Amino acid sequence: MSLALLFISVFFINNSVLASPGQDKECTRFALNSLIHGVTSEDKNETGATFKFAYKGKGPQRFSDAIGADGYNVSDDLAAIIKFFKEENIDFTNANLVDIGPGTGEKGAWIINAIQSQLGGNPSYYALDFSEEMLLLAKNTIDEKTKNITPFGMKIDLENEWKLRYKKNDMNKPSVFLFLGQTLGNFDDRAAVLQGIRSNMKTGDILVLGVDHFDPIKVASVVAGYDNKLMGEFLQNQSEFLNLDNSKGSIKYYFNYKTNSVEAAFRFKNGVQEPIVLFKSHRFTTDEIEQLSYKSDFSLAGTAINEGTEYKVHFLKIE
Numbered sequence: 403m404s405l406a407l408l409f410i411s412v413f414f415i416n417n418s419v420l421a422s423p424g425q426d427k428e429c430t431r432f433a434l435n436s437l438i439h440g441v442t443s444e445d446k447n448e449t450g451a452t453f454k455f456a457y458k459g460k461g462p463q464r465f466s467d468a469i470g471a472d473g474y475n476v477s478d479d480l481a482a483i484i485k486f487f488k489e490e491n492i493d494f495t496n497a498n499l500v501d502i503g504p505g506t507g508e509k510g511a512w513i514i515n516a517i518q519s520q521l522g523g524n525p526s527y528y529a530l531d532f533s534e535e536m537l538l539l540a541k542n543t544i545d546e547k548t549k550n551i552t553p554f555g556m557k558i559d560l561e562n563e564w565k566l567r568y569k570k571n572d573m574n575k576p577s578v579f580l581f582l583g584q585t586l587g588n589f590d591d592r593a594a595v596l597q598g599i600r601s602n603m604k605t606g607d608i609l610v611l612g613v614d615h616f617d618p619i620k621v622a623s624v625v626a627g628y629d630n631k632l633m634g635e636f637l638q639n640q641s642e643f644l645n646l647d648n649s650k651g652s653i654k655y656y657f658n659y660k661t662n663s664v665e666a667a668f669r670f671k672n673g674v675q676e677p678i679v680l681f682k683s684h685r686f687t688t689d690e691i692e693q694l695s696y697k698s699d700f701s702l703a704g705t706a707i708n709e710g711t712e713y714k715v716h717f718l719k720i721e
């Protein structure tokens with residue numbers, strides 16, 4: 403068994419949730435098939451590729467390179483989260499930290515270090531993701547950048563029904579769920595994703611939801627902000643999965659006002675074929691977050707904004 407595989411099998415809590423490599427291939431084939439038959443968005447007649455390709459294979463490393471690039475400061479949006487934990491008097495000597503879609507684990511590691519140094523306690527840390535490659539990256543980051551934490555990874559797909567399995571000693575502890583980095587904006591049925599998370603939470607648990615805020619005045623600069631080399635490299639994964647390259651066309655970024663999303667579509671040179679949407683990132687108004695919270699049976703306990711980036715962190719409680 404290779405070292406990487408050994409890590410994965412130790413890291414996963416429950417092997418029954420581990421997909422075999424064969425299953426992953428099937429999943430890709432299925433998605434490609436449905437793409438060939440055409441998944442058409444209501445408004446623009448564009449064919450859409452599932453964004454899941456972005457987090458497979460080389461994708462996680464590309465994501466990691468993008469966020470590790472100059473100018474990215476992982477702490478920007480996180481101090482507000484620690485402030486909220488302080489105000490809420492959360493006792494991390496007896497709590498779980500559940501990181502949904504941990505990405506590289508950088509934010510999880512930052513938050514754990516801040517909890518240990520400012521609040522005290524070693525929370526049990528769970529990383530939940532549908533990408534095995536991403537889970538491995540997150541595990542390595544937590545191992546390298548934190549002390550006294552044994553990360554547990556679990557493979558789940560937020561778009562399907564899932565059940566968080568706690569270790570025996572953690573079952574009755576309160577849990578703080580992190581759902582950061584605008585991940586919610588990548589899903590079409592955002593209420594269903596929140597309801598899925600809600601169904602895994604108990605009274606007293608908290609969900610920390612980080613999303614990009616919609617400000618109509620800033621649309622042009624937000625869209626322009628995506629059109630760079632790093633984002634291009636990250637989207638390369640989508641293009642490779644679909645066998646699209648520069649000789650066939652190019653990627654264009656725009657704002658879709660019907661869905662309030664930044665989108666990137668591959669437009670073919672000859673214009674004969676429909677463009678393929680490779681990326682969608684929905685922007686949220688505060689009203690919408692309130693409605694989504696209500697629909698998924700959460701109460702909105704607070705909001706913090708990073709003025710520089712228009713990134714908002716919402717604190718959702720279960721009462």
Ligand SMILES: C[S@@+](CC[C@H](N)C(=O)[O-])C[C@H]1O[C@@H](n2cnc3c(N)ncnc32)[C@H](O)[C@@H]1O
Nearest residue numbers: 457503504505531532533536559560582583585
């Ligand atoms: C944009 S990254 C966010 C990473 C990190 N939380 C941050 O704030 O930087 C999205 C993460 O969600 C995961 N993800 C995307 N779709 C998912 C799905 N359907 N089920 C589970 N995880 C998913 C990705 O693999 C990735 O780790």
